[in-house]
Amino acid sequence: MRAEPAAPRQTAVLYRTNAQSRLVEDLLRRAEIPYHIVGNIRFYERKEIKDALAYLKVIVNPHDDVSLRRIINAPPRGIGPRSIEKAAGAAPPQEEEETLFTHAEGHAGGTSLWSGLNEGCATGRLTGRALEKMQTFLDLIDRMRANAGSEDVAGIVHGAIGRSGYLRKLENENSDESVDRIENLMELVAAAEDYQEAAERPTLADFVNRQSLLSEADEGDGPNDAQVWLMTLHAAKGLEFPTVAIAGVEEGLLPHQRSLDGDAAALEEERRLFYVGITRAMDRLVVTTTEQRRQWGSVKSLPESRFLEEAGLIGPWDADTPDDQIP
Known part of the structure; x- marks a missing residue:
């Protein structure tokens, strides 16, 4: 009504x-x-919420270049733009035409950033500390994706916020603003729990798609x-x-x-x-x-x-x- x-x-x-x-x-x-x-x-326009949703999008589809670029240094990991482009073979950012997950097993329009970064680490385009930092990040995403297979939606959301180091960074800041951001992330976990209770067949892809549509509909x-x-x-x-x-x-x-x-x-x-x-x-x-x-x-x-x-x-x-x- x-x-x-x-x-x-x-x-x-x-x-x-x-x-x-x-x-x-x-x-x-x-x-x-x-x-x-x-x-x-x-709510869905707030930076920490968009960052968390970007992690979830990459867990579902690592070939989402826009989301991958958003989280690669959130929190800061010391991975500079030059390291990213060098590892990826100077692959330009790839825009997804669909809302989400259309090409979960591949990437329309050429090599994805995810594929390029993995190839760059394996073939020696990066060396030394730059290689170590990039490989640590790629391994983190692989572990998140592996863990997602045995967790419910709320558990995946909670785990992504914690395992990424995002929560620890905010806790270490220990400011009123960081507390506010932590509370927003707690509420995103609560939103995932509400979704699980209401959905007939809850999946991470469906949850993230719904939240992303809300974010796109929000206007300041x-x-x-x-x-x-x-x-x-x-x-x-x-x-x-x-x-x-x-x-x-x-x-x-x-x-x-x-x-x-x-x-x-x-x-x-x-x-x-x-x-x-x-x-x-x-x-x-x-x-x-x-x-x-x-x-x-x-x-x-x-x-x-x-x-x-x-x-x-x-x-x-x-x-x-x-x-x-x-x-």
């Missing part, structure tokens, strides 16, 4: 982390409701006249909307786990963020929680946020509590 047209900027969905937008975006897209993201780009941050606006609580400062929904008001998300592991000042900042969120609503406020949430391949139970009781939105009452005793 297509949603009826509505005035722009009627509803805002707020969340603590950028990764939370993925599920909201998927639901709005299915309902054909236009949305706009403030302060970020759509979305139209400015969209009915629904999505943003983090940080980005919501100074804005007001007739209806505001705050998603994921749970311990570990709001307040964020980092504040729970930190000092009192960090927790107070989370409390202030929640206050910012609930005061963005002009007419109607909706606060949501979930009993269980997927994180890195496991399902976790997160209790409702302490802020809900502090604000009087929930309390120590139950279904038998008289109405006049509930604030």
Whole structure:
């Protein structure tokens, strides 16, 4: 059912982390409701998501030159452009006409980059450290492809993020931005798990094809006249909307786990963020929680946020509590 047209900027969905937008975006897209993201780009347009999908495309079809070039130095491996062209015999980049996987066993239009790199390493076009780095990368892809035969879709996604060294690089950066990127990758694993549960015959090729089509359909941050606006609580400062929904008001998300592991000042900042969120609503406020949430391949139970009781939105009452005793 297509949603009826509505005035722009009627509803805002707020969340603590950028990764939370993925599920909201998927639901709005299915309902054909236009949305706009403030302060970020759509989930499948984010760099780390595109990098992860490129790894998955190469696992399915290593002859996808565009994806192979994207991941060969993501994370950095010290493989320079000159080494790539020398090993490949100066093969030009090959563009795939199809969306994905049309030539899984070969390559239309001549020798693929994958074939060229393997031949270059075997025939001595590269030597020394350049050869060592390139061969290490090619061996990594071969192992990923071999492991994919015994793992489910979510396991392959999780494994690609870890085995590639991509996750370790982000963990070593230890910055707010790197934490944000890690959370986005965690959400991609959750998307793979959702796909597995819904698909009759889940395959990696089908999953990646679906996610790639979403990425191709996304347009930056979305139209400015969209009915629904999505943003983090940080980005919501100074804005007001007739209806505001705050998603994921749970311990570990709001307040964020980092504040729970930190000092009192960090927790107070989370409390202030929640206050910012609930005061963005002009007419109607909706606060949501979930009993269980997927994180890195496991399902976790997160209790409702302490802020809900502090604000009087929930309390120590139950279904038998008289109405006049509930604030």
